[in-house]
Amino acid sequence: MADRGMATGGRGLTEGDVADTAPDWTDAGAARGRTSHASRARRFVADAARTTWHDASLWGVRAKRDAAAAQVPDWETLREDAASTKRDALARLPELWRRFEERASAAGAQVHWARDAREHNEIVARLLRDRHVSRVVKSKSMLTEECGLNPFLEARGIEVVDTDLGERIVQLRHEPPSHIVMPAIHLRRQEVGALFAREMGSAPGLEDPDALTAVARRDLRGRFLAAEAGITGVNFAVAESGAIVVVTNEGNADLGTALPPLHIACVGLEKIVPETRDLAPLLRLLARSATGQAITTYTSHFRGPRPLPGSELHVVVVDNGRSRLLARPDFEEALACIRCGACLNTCPVYRRSGGHSYATTVPGPIGSVLAPARDPGAHADLPRACSLCGSCSEVCPVKVPLHRQLLAWRGVLADEGHVPRHRRAALAFLSALMLRPTTYHVLARVARSLARRLPAPILDRLAAPWTRTRALPPIPAQSFREQMRARRRRREQEHRP
Numbered sequence: 001m002a003d004r005g006m007a008t009g010g011r012g013l014t015e016g017d018v019a020d021t022a023p024d025w026t027d028a029g030a031a032r033g034r035t036s037h038a039s040r041a042r043r044f045v046a047d048a049a050r051t052t053w054h055d056a057s058l059w060g061v062r063a064k065r066d067a068a069a070a071q072v073p074d075w076e077t078l079r080e081d082a083a084s085t086k087r088d089a090l091a092r093l094p095e096l097w098r099r100f101e102e103r104a105s106a107a108g109a110q111v112h113w114a115r116d117a118r119e120h121n122e123i124v125a126r127l128l129r130d131r132h133v134s135r136v137v138k139s140k141s142m143l144t145e146e147c148g149l150n151p152f153l154e155a156r157g158i159e160v161v162d163t164d165l166g167e168r169i170v171q172l173r174h175e176p177p178s179h180i181v182m183p184a185i186h187l188r189r190q191e192v193g194a195l196f197a198r199e200m201g202s203a204p205g206l207e208d209p210d211a212l213t214a215v216a217r218r219d220l221r222g223r224f225l226a227a228e229a230g231i232t233g234v235n236f237a238v239a240e241s242g243a244i245v246v247v248t249n250e251g252n253a254d255l256g257t258a259l260p261p262l263h264i265a266c267v268g269l270e271k272i273v274p275e276t277r278d279l280a281p282l283l284r285l286l287a288r289s290a291t292g293q294a295i296t297t298y299t300s301h302f303r304g305p306r307p308l309p310g311s312e313l314h315v316v317v318v319d320n321g322r323s324r325l326l327a328r329p330d331f332e333e334a335l336a337c338i339r340c341g342a343c344l345n346t347c348p349v350y351r352r353s354g355g356h357s358y359a360t361t362v363p364g365p366i367g368s369v370l371a372p373a374r375d376p377g378a379h380a381d382l383p384r385a386c387s388l389c390g391s392c393s394e395v396c397p398v399k400v401p402l403h404r405q406l407l408a409w410r411g412v413l414a415d416e417g418h419v420p421r422h423r424r425a426a427l428a429f430l431s432a433l434m435l436r437p438t439t440y441h442v443l444a445r446v447a448r449s450l451a452r453r454l455p456a457p458i459l460d461r462l463a464a465p466w467t468r469t470r471a472l473p474p475i476p477a478q479s480f481r482e483q484m485r486a487r488r489r490r491r492e493q494e495h496r497p
């Protein structure tokens with residue numbers, strides 16, 4: 001088989017930051033770094049072969065999604081239903097979560113509320129410490145990535161093992177996931193083989209994905225057996241029943257919660273739906289949009305702890321900036337996201353720049369909408385890492401108008417002063433010029449005349465970086481307006497009797 005990324009690693013779909021250089025990928029880390037998306041993307045595209053197969057692999061997933069969607073005659077109706085369910089739920093969050101807490105508590109679960117990432121981590125750490133837990137298995141959860149749970153627990157002497165294959169690979173490499181559904185999609189199987197040989201003692205040179213999966217499975221089995229607690233993400237919380245739904249392809253969430261007595265489920269405030277029947281369109285859309293599968297391998301509903309002595313289920317509901325986003329009518333719809341990853345797979349910028357270039361837990365179009373809400377200063381360049389092609393909004397199963405939100409963010413961030421000084425000065429100059437048409441036309445004529453006299457290499461340098469990969473078209477002698485005026489005059493003369 002061709003040299004491809006570990007697309008299969010981490011096909012789990014639960015909600016879900018480590019290369020040899022261990023970057024700090026939390027939002028705070030990105031804020032400290034202040035490097036731009038463009039400069040991080042430059043590092044990724046420097047490896048032309050990796051960029052090509054990354055692009056092709058993700059486009060392949062997009063093609064599978066298209067084929068799966070085409071087989072569902074009422075696809076657009078499903079999208080409408082799912083979008084309206086999520087928007088209705090977002091409009092009634094307090095009521096729905098109250099009902100969820102009541103029903104979940106009645107079923108024996110305990111519900112905890114966390115205002116931010118710190119509170120979330122402290123609640124989880126306290127639950128583990130009070131029960132003398134030192135070994136935890138965790139299925140894929142982007143929320144715990146967002147909160148930086150692993151380093152928080154490890155600093156307190158608690159071992160956390162990620163059990164989703166893709167997540168385990170990036171955990172062993174001490175790097176963040178680069179995709180929300182396929183965390184190790186940026187890696188070649190040879191790199192994974194070398195990693196497993198180093199970390200798990202497998203035979204050097206092993207590249208076959210099935211053989212690599214078997215190595216990881218053997219290594220993880222003992223860790224599952226030794227774990228004293230299992231942590232999972234949550235795809236959906238159901239207010240009507242007080243149940244949580246966790247979706248994976250590997251069954252790791254089920255094993256991680258079936259063996260140890262303590263299950264801690266971490267859920268973002270936006271993941272609630274009113275009724276069990278609301279799950280049907282969402283689950284049909286999620287699997288097809290994410291990987292092109294008709295249904296994911298495991299869809300597990302947890303309602304209360306297992307009926308075994310000593311079993312406990314704790315649900316930690318996390319805000320961490322979500323209610324702030326909910327208060328912004330121009331961006332609140334982003335909270336409808338079900339983390340399928342389809343907008344990443346179709347995005348021409350994400351496919352060619354890689355997930356790590358976004359320096360935020362959730363990359364791609366949806367990440368570029370969510371990240372500036374949390375820290376505009378650190379992520380102001382992300383809405384510009386977009387061609388505004390609109391493909392993300394076209395594929396989104398819950399109809400988040402992503403490209404319109406990215407465009408709106410550009411205006412908001414400019415108004416809030418999160419635009420580099422040189423760009424702000426250039427825009428202010430242009431704005432003043434365009435408000436004075438006579439001055440504009442005179443200056444444009446002078447600039448055109450000068451540009452026509454300059455040698456091409458000097459012109460190219462002045463127009464860089466735009467001209468790094470393109471040739472400047474010849475500079476016309478007349479402006480567009482002058483050409484149109486001349487054309488109109490000619491026509492009038494031709495038609496004169």
Ligand code: SF4
Pocket residue numbers: 289336337338339340341342343344366392395396397398399400402
């Ligand atoms: S914004 Fe839409 S397409 Fe993107 S991950 Fe969320 S649900 Fe999927």
